Amino acid sequence: MTRVDGAQRLIEVYRRKAAHYDLTSRLYPVPGYPQRSQRLRTVRALGLRPGATVVEVACGTGLNFPLLQDAIGPGGRLIGVDLTDAMLDRARSRVAAHGWRNVELVQAEAAEFAFPGGVDAILSTYALTQVPDCGAVVAHGAAALVRGGRWAVLDLKAPDRTPAWVRRLGVAAVGKSASLDEWIGRRPWEVIRQAMRDALADAAWEELCFGTAFLATGTGAGTGAGAGSGAGESTSR
Numbered sequence: 076m077t078r079v080d081g082a083q084r085l086i087e088v089y090r091r092k093a094a095h096y097d098l099t100s101r102l103y104p105v106p107g108y109p110q111r112s113q114r115l116r117t118v119r120a121l122g123l124r125p126g127a128t129v130v131e132v133a134c135g136t137g138l139n140f141p142l143l144q145d146a147i148g149p150g151g152r153l154i155g156v157d158l159t160d161a162m163l164d165r166a167r168s169r170v171a172a173h174g175w176r177n178v179e180l181v182q183a184e185a186a187e188f189a190f191p192g193g194v195d196a197i198l199s200t201y202a203l204t205q206v207p208d209c210g211a212v213v214a215h216g217a218a219a220l221v222r223g224g225r226w227a228v229l230d231l232k233a234p235d236r237t238p239a240w241v242r243r244l245g246v247a248a249v250g251k252s253a254s255l256d257e258w259i260g261r262r263p264w265e266v267i268r269q270a271m272r273d274a275l276a277d278a279a280w281e282e283l284c285f286g287t288a289f290l291a292t293g294t295g296a297g298t299g300a301g302a303g304s305g306a307g308e309s310t311s312r
């Protein structure tokens with residue numbers, strides 16, 4: 076399957092999900108998973124102030140937008156990027172319903188999105204491990220951050236030492252599929268972790284929900300922050 080086929084297949088999957096995503100995502104990845112509190116934690120990790128410019132990569136229907144708007148206020152700027160037109164249509168309806176005038180929505184493959192300069196914060200939730208070039212997305216975003224700007228990624232991962240019951244729960248939640256096997260084999264969370272160590276200062280990594288999710292954060296060093304400029308990583312579980 077080519078990269079273009081993969082993107083088209085993903086768009087079709089999310090076109091089917093878009094209409095009910097806000098409801099069904101509450102059960103994601105398993106019923107009882109504290110998704111809202113993890114979203115809040117991720118937004119807090121960005122340290123946003125009123126007037127800030129924030130980019131959300133693979134924003135979907137904009138479930139994080141209310142939390143982001145609370146932090147940046149009407150004087151801020153929110154740019155939501157996503158590959159799937161139908162998910163962005165939902166995000167557009169949300170923006171209109173709230174009357175937000177500071178939101179731009181961009182349909183783009185995350186790795187091809189040209190981040191504007193002077194970004195104060197970037198986040199991606201439950202999406203970046205699906206992006207084939209997730210390491211490049213981290214690097215491109217890091218290069219766009221102002222000095223002291225923040226990058227935060229919240230996503231799912233396979234636990235390192237997976238007890239059989241957790242494996243069974245995971246398969247029951249998302250179904251056994253070639254794409255799940257491909258995702259586990261590719262271990263994109265490790266790519267993201269390394270890319271954040273390489274491109275950001277004070278990269279931090281926290282495992283959540285028995286190692287089935289993670290929150291990775293880091294701070295931009297301003298213009299010129301690139302591979303090898305990181306200052307190590309702090310870890311918590």
Ligand SMILES: C[S@@+](CC[C@H](N)C(=O)[O-])C[C@H]1O[C@@H](n2cnc3c(N)ncnc32)[C@H](O)[C@@H]1O
Pocket residue numbers: 085086089100132133134135136137138139156157158159162183184185186199200201202205206207
């Ligand atoms: C599980 S949804 C998460 C949406 C949102 N971030 C949230 O937290 O609710 C995954 C989203 O990632 C988007 N996506 C997946 N791969 C992408 C890519 N390569 N570039 C841009 N968006 C992508 C999908 O279109 C979908 O909207």
